[in-house]
Amino acid sequence: MTTVEQVTQADKWVGQALRRKEDPRMITGRGRYVDDVVMPGMLYMAMIRSTEAHARIVSIDAEGAKSAPGVHGVFTGEDLALESPLPMAWVPPGVEVKSPETLPLAKGTVKYVGQAVAVVLGSSKYGVRDAAEQVFVEYDPLPVVVDPEKALEAGSPLVHEEIGTNQTHEWTIGGGDMDAAWADADVVVERRIVNHRTAGAPIEPRACVAEWRGGQLTLHLTSQNPHLIRLFMAGEFGISEDRIRVIAPDVGGGFGVKISHYGEEVVAAWAARKLGRPVKWTETRSEHMSATIHGRDQIDYVKVGAKRDGTITGLECTAICDLGAYYTLLTPFIPCFTGFVISGCYKIPNLKFTARGVFTNKMATDATRGAGRPEATHLIEVMIEQTAAEIGMDPLELRRKNFILKEDFPAEVAIGIVYDSGDYHGSLDKLLTHVDLDAFRREQEELRANGIYRGIGFSTWMEICGLAPSRVVGPSGVGLQAGFYESSIVRIHASGAVTAYSGTAPHGQGLDTSFAQIVADRVGASFDEVDVQHGDTGAGPFGLGTYGSRSLAVGGESLARAALKVADKAKRIAAHLLEAAPEDIELAAGKYSVKGSPDKGMTLAEIAGAAYVPENLPEGMEPGLEETTFYDPENFTFPFGAHACIVDVDAETGKVDVVRYVSVDDCGPAINPMLIEGQIHGGVVHGIGQALFERIHYDDDGQLVTGTFVDYALPSAADVPSFETDRTETPSPVNSLGVKGVGEAGTIASSAAVTNAVIDAVRPLGVTYLDMPLSPQAIWSAIQEAKGRPAPGDPGKQGGSWDDHGSGSAGSGPTAPSEGGAS
């Protein structure tokens, strides 16, 4: 447990649990989020969205809306004139990815419920919604395909007739020899693991405000990567990117869903230019659930081979990946992340992962917290415990038997990826200092005797983050059409105050605080004197943003390097003024002094003063004290850890109660341990949410059944316990800070721990495997089936029926195809 220290002076700011710089404005209601931005003459934009999962647009009658009070314009896809469609950034060498053209507003057909068809712009927030009700779209329904496996069958309805197949691509990564894997195995365990569709669901919905002045666009946007958005929009509007400024102010959570470039911001900017007024669009939650990217949605066919002594001989997974109808920025690429970590923490000689992407009549999937790695951990760690049960071995012993050893790092796994550093036994050992497993098993036996089904599940996880070495993931490598360096500026003002600019775009991670700690140490400033800026393309060089747990390992390292460049110049100025050699100047306790004479020295402010009033600088030195860095890492980083979850399952109702959750994580040395704990807490609950509560569900007609927070159950404070967190620190050799990244760790780890715990709890009842979400009905039904009693299908499962049980949602029932029915 971290204790917050309130420190005003320190020799070393890194490592301290400092209170956040972001907080004073946020706890007093003075944060500035996009929806808070108001401009004179601003119009509101409301979207008209498809109520059909697949249909031809017969006609759009907007006459009533156009004449409604305060309405300035109604536009459809036919009106919108852009230079390019919305981007998808993955072009893998040697793999054909079938890509439909993605437009901000539908033209001709709609292919998922929630697809934007038209927009209304007007002067009143309520008025535009009224007017939107007066836009009548006539649809001619087409056949719908919702189940990705059915979509791959011959004769399935096609989502994109012109593409001719619903399979988007097939991508494989592997190493070793799978025939040998099965030949060497004493047992082969196979499971079909459904990793269902979820929503990122930040509490702040998406929003934008677009304004043109003098041919320049300023766009306030809820974005995790404003620089990329600027570049894309320059393409769409056929102007150079210097004519566009994108500002991501305070952003109310992202979890990946604010990475992509969405049509709404393009339409808002286009309409703002056409109408000569600023335009604001703010997503409703219902829009968020239907038209902001979803995550996960893999059906993983997994096969593990093992010897009786627990040696794993091979792991193969074919993932059927439901990508939805259109791509957002990284849609087909996300399952690759499952492949990159398919070896988990283990020495597995033979590995193969295949992703088969599938079009369905649904919203796109893309990156949400963990992006492919939660799916990997889930399938690996669930299979570890399934395999252990199969060969009658303790699941922790099975793990230990196969762990990559500390001394083996840097460790190349069979698929050719090199893990930077790790100590998997170390984190499990530490976890078991918090969890007395023998005592737990005794308690478990006693409780079972009283009809209480308690279970424990583990997840020894690892991940790949710190995106990324551009040479590896760029166009000629994995095939992303970008570099993945990060940019920084460290500017010392004449007073000694420090502005640190980062190309990242945080949205809750606390980088204003942790980055200030890094810079303060390196330039000899006080934490309070360092102001961190980000999220504004007008403020500094091109940056790649915040996702993939990259901000610290890439952005933080970039800032550290810029700060060291500044310190180096400061040393040369100090040396000149103190009449010493630059190599004899050392920075300690906030002072640049001559080695051996700590009393003879200069503060950063004194040096900055000399740098900006350049009367006496070294010969040939430029005035000023400011440096820019672009940093491209040599490798990814590989955080890891060990989690344990203890649950009680009510065998009568199937309800799960998370009794205890303990984690030991390793993301390298802590910059601010308080922030790390916070990331783990939130991440773990995100994974618990998927395991127990959350599911995006479309019915067989492609209607979204879980379109609000009434039907899509985010965990509340009453659904989860407090957490016990601990850490080990294994530095990464990749960067000078030794840091790895922690934003996604909890989510990557936790769904497997919860699932394994629930299975452990109900195993005495004859249930040996369960898919998520572990709803009361799913568990109850499994218990009934294990007892040989027929149980009704679980509405939360594929093949189950919501119609039998009622979904609780209003107005989102199946839409029967009808002749020319207006809606």
Add this chain to the structure above:
Amino acid sequence: MARVSVTVNGVQYDEEVEPRLLLVHLIRDTLGLTGTHVGCDTSNCGACTVHLDGQAVKSCTVLAVQTDGSEVTTIEGMGSEDDLHPLQEAFWNNHGLQCGYCTPGMIMAGADLLAKKPNPTEEEVREALAGNLCRCTGYHNIVKAVLDAASKGVPA
């Protein structure tokens, strides 16, 4: 249009509003107090929680006209950066927020609980905050913050 006379954070306002105007939009759009947030359409998330005559309410579920003659307190009325309310201070000290979007509602809900029950148990805090959703913190530090404020004695 209808008239509404309401006191918000100690300042009296007389506004002409549409009868259907939600209190949250009166607060945000008419009065310009943007600390109160909107996160859903169904009164689930609690980001818009304010105090109406001393009771925590979700201001997306109250019509502005219903507040005629009432007193409303929003997050801006709880304390300023120079003079923080103990609960605000506790959220800061305990890292009870990350993106900050749910935070105003959480603080208002927490203050409502402590006004009614100055020394709640952890379970009581969790139950009281169940109508306020947070996606960042996993609630751990929010609960800790409320308990910390309680232990120091929050003025009602």
